[in-house]
Amino acid sequence: MVEPIGGWSLLVDGASDGDVEGAGIELISPEAHKIKCATHLAFHATNNDTEYEALINGFKLALEMKVENSNVFSDSMIVVYQINRGYQAKGPRTELYLKCVQRVIERFNEVRLELILRGQNKGANELAKLGWCREATLLGVLPLDTQRQPSVPEHEVGSLSDGLGPMWMTSILAYIKGGSLPDEKNEARRIKYKAAPLRDI
Incomplete structure (x- = not known):
């Protein structure tokens, strides 16, 4: 794992095989205590959607723990570059996810989001896969959360205009x-x- 700058560290990952999806979170305190969370996403989500859901849920957990400063690590180049470098969010749902993340970041004193290699994110990746497969025997004492709705509003896919006004x-x-x-x-x-x-x- 990348050495933290100071304060809390948040590692997130999403997993999808096209039919089932999961999100994994590792929140690590300055004293190196770990809070782990595996979430089953009970709705259709793209690979990028699961990465955003993991990030949003990680921020929610950090806020519940009264975290003010956090080092955040993700192995999703697309998500990290969209947030840090202003890369274009393609599609209305991705734009909503990006806006959602930007708003929740404002609730922290300081957040630093960094891109890491998948091999450096094994803990969150394994948790995402546990949420994906929902194998209770693998989870052991780790609670499995089920999220039934996306963190952003559902949208309809259609043409931008057929003379009937805006979407x-x-x-x-x-x-x-x-x-x-x-x-x-x-x-x-x-x-x-x-x-x-x-x-x-």
């Missing part, structure tokens, strides 16, 4: 980015509800 995701992104809401109260309430997971992690 419904456009209004959610407009609200998240700039607080823009339609005048119609029921529609405004619906957009706020769907955007809530990005604001209230």
Whole structure:
């Protein structure tokens, strides 16, 4: 493992085989005490989605532990570069995941996210696979969590325009980015509800 800068260390990994998905988290205290978490993702997720879910769930665990400063390690080049270097997030769901992570990072005093080799991330990788296979005999005393919904709103895939106006995701992104809401109260309430997971992690 990469030597920590100081404070807490968070290692995360996601795993997917196209049919089942899992997320693994290792939160390590300054005294080297480890908190491990394996999560079964009970919804369809791409490989990148599982990496983002592992990162978001890791941040949630760190916040529960009152962590203020954290060194975060992931072996996903795409996720790390999108967050650190502003690489383009392709697709509306990935953009929502990126926005979600950016918002939760603001709740920490300091976060440093680094890319590591897969071989340096064995603990989180094994936990992700345990969440994936859900083998209780392998888990032993380690609790297995099941997450039934994505951390970001579900979206529909369709054409951008068929003369019927913008995709419904456009209004959610407009609200998240700039607080823009339609005048119609029921529609405004619906957009706020769907955007809530990005604001209230």
